[in-house]
């Protein structure tokens with residue numbers, strides 16, 4: 001079966017297949033930025049975690065490996081704030097900037113290969129446990145595409161306030177080459193993260209079509225009120241935009257855990273695609289100081305608090321679950337355990353039984 005044959009089944013079916021292979025729910029990794037800082041990286045910079053692509057690629061690889069060891073099925077590349085425009089404004093050439101984007105994917109692929117210790121069989125990897133048992137679990141790389149607001153580094157991915165001069169066309173122009181370079185590096189998934197408004201989701205949808213990107217993509221929005229994206233656009237409108245054939249999953253990231261349950265239910269009303277959620281710990285990002293603060297009513301969640309919600313999110317219909325800013329490998333380990341205990345393996349995916357293997361994508 002050729003690449004095109006597999007893709008006509010739709011990106012969402014590809015992801016459902018992986019969900020099933022993982023026993024009913026895929027575990028996404030946690031924060032990249034926070035973890036790099038925990039390892040001593042200085043991210044007080046407009047390039048944020050992307051700075052480490054230049055200065056400390058070994059740290060990025062270590063963070064990926066820590067998340068894989070913690071039980072993540074999907075590791076997300078350090079390209080969230082990596083943009084051609086951002087790198088070039090620092091004096092890098094176009095070619096050097098593109099190479100850094102490719103590097104973000106290659107570092108994650110390398111971490112997967114190291115983790116699988118040569119036992120890799122495409123994304124379906126069997127890994128021998130210490131007790132001699134064999135664990136079959138998908139291990140996948142998602143190329144992160146942060147929103148335009150992430151590039152602006154002014155916190156606008158949490159407000160959706162891009163100003164009047166930003167149009168769908170200008171957003172497409174901003175993201176087009178970056179998306180193509182990341183896709184060409186061969187990730188298993190593309191993660192459009194922290195999308196604050198409907199306009200940017202529309203721009204991504206059109207780019208996926210126009211550039212004929214055949215890698216399943218997820219669209220993940222931010223919310224401050226549990227009913228709309230950060231900009232105020234109803235989350236149902238945003239999720240409906242993402243209900244296109246190239247989109248594998250729709251969901252929410254970098255949002256307070258207390259808002260997640262209602263958002264999952266709202267998204268389920270407008271799409272049957274898998275739902276992805278990876279909240280932050282409920283703290284608030286202050287762009288001026290580039291710091292996270294525990295806001296009143298924000299509900300800052302420890303790993304334990306966070307994890308107590310995971311079963312409920314799974315029950316509400318989320319099938320791809322992880323953590324965003326301020327979460328750690330400990331959070332991911334607890335999420336993986338909670339999902340196992342929630343009996344995710346019993347989920348009913350029988351209707352996809354005869355869907356062919358997706359490694360051909």
Ligand SMILES: [Zn+2]
Nearest residue numbers: 254280324325
């Ligand atoms: Zn985040």
